[in-house]
Amino acid sequence: MKAKSQRGTVVVAGGAGFIGSHMCERLLDESYAVVCVDNLLTGRRSNIDHLSNRPGFEYRQADLTTSADLIPDDPSMRVTHVMNLASPASPVHYGKHPIETLKVGAVGTMNALEFASRKGAVFLQASTSEVYGDPLVNPQPEDYWGNVNPIGPRSMYDEAKRFAEAACAAYARSRGVDVRIARIFNTYGPRMQLTDGRAIPNFMVSAIRGEPLTIYGDGSQTRSFCYIDDLAEGLFRLLTVEHSMLRKLGELPVINLGNPEEVTILALAQEVLQVTASNSEIALKELPGDDPKVRQPDIGRAREILKWVPGVSRREGLRRSLPYFVSEVSRSWRSNNLQTGRR
């Protein structure tokens, strides 16, 4: 459908990904036109199929790293906002695609910034709690500079995102782009990939299948998990808040978005067992390299500037996610059986 709207057009790079697809939906609900750009490296058409007939939605399969012309010039389309959500974002995915992850974080972000600069559009960059690395401060406020190993096994992602922030800073300062950076902490919910190696899909899938839930390390490392609807709300507020509201954050508004409620990985596994009513066991395995021991957002800025706090409890979020995971597990079971001919 042609992207036209009273409220303007948002180009969502990475719009077919987990977070991206929820943002596209949310923006359409708010009467924005949406151009979803994705190269489907880790994004999936199935995440946005249900949006394809909605007025104002347009999908373009394109690679952000090859061109700054994200969409063709069309005077009838007033691009008001650009959201850069494009990147492999789980350790399994960026470990498998290290070069692509570096490239989209650097080249992709600079292309998207060029585009926003040319269009005079507000630019929202999805950054990550990974820029804090293995933090020496807990919880992490936005002015904490982080503790990241530049050559570590996760550095293709962490450093690409730090670079993306530096690129935002350069375009804001030297080109006057209205940039907003969201440092996104762990998020979960429907449309996460089953095989992306993150704790919640891992636990959900294992619990549904009745297989052991694998914990890396002793399970005492803590994390905080934000339900996708809460995150989409925070991102939407950051994208659309008046520039003047952000001024008190200095020249570069960076805002943590995440759920500050901490849980140990072991306790999370037990909660998943309860929500899924599963009898699975819990198994411990060796911790991979440079895995942060703690990670918890300080969301003081989001609370003050965006009036945002996550409203969905973990138990509620896990419950809401359950139907998706059950259906995905059953779909993958069926497709495996069809492929192999096993019963």
Next chain:
Amino acid sequence: MKAKSQRGTVVVAGGAGFIGSHMCERLLDESYAVVCVDNLLTGRRSNIDHLSNRPGFEYRQADLTTSADLIPDDPSMRVTHVMNLASPASPVHYGKHPIETLKVGAVGTMNALEFASRKGAVFLQASTSEVYGDPLVNPQPEDYWGNVNPIGPRSMYDEAKRFAEAACAAYARSRGVDVRIARIFNTYGPRMQLTDGRAIPNFMVSAIRGEPLTIYGDGSQTRSFCYIDDLAEGLFRLLTVEHSMLRKLGELPVINLGNPEEVTILALAQEVLQVTASNSEIALKELPGDDPKVRQPDIGRAREILKWVPGVSRREGLRRSLPYFVSEVSRSWRSNNLQTGRR
């Protein structure tokens, strides 16, 4: 001249820069053929003019960020090494060219890595002590992860170099490139630009002109300065050392190169006054943002693996640099007078 040699060919990206031009010279002295690639954004033809007639030297004006084909395929040319020294490298230059600095650090480095990977060449990346940021550990060993503000006023350089290191790590791990990373600390000597805003050229030029030497802050911040010939020796050793010698550093050899002798900026200014026999005064000005308070290399690895220690004292290095600075000051005085018609 056609680049042919018994010992192989080294492609030096950024070869017309301060460090690059000294490396080209050193490599020719060691019987390597050299292809010097530079876009002359901050490099200068005059740095390599004296090399143009030397057998085995070839200069190509090209932009590392536009193509991974650094040099045309020529079966007679055996590219054995790639040195990536391309980047604006002083706060004045990267402040003036923030986008170009980000681009050469990210796109340029990935292009150079692609090229090295295709040629099966050893790859040396010039990184910087700036990856340590405002260090919380002094001196800085290579396994210190740094304290860098990702959106600070210097982040276009610091984060581009951290990204370059992460890119090296990714190409080493996923493509098997024989990568060596040099974290270069402050270096000085002939062919530095007078106007690059660094302490030594600033002080030298002011002292020679009889103008006040400006110190930012109270002058108690310390730095360490390595003479260019010492640095070129260290880089040459890191470039050519047998891969097996680097194995004890783990999968990614990173080596600090710098002179560990610390000096306060105030004491340095006084030394310059002595070496130049100048009567200039010393003036204090406000410190710019994110200026590190200390910076000193731990060179244990270079000493052990490369058998390298800097041999030129600061006083000796300043003396050796003096004729260059005197001649540049007089040249810029003449060219200003020619341009403005003043006496």
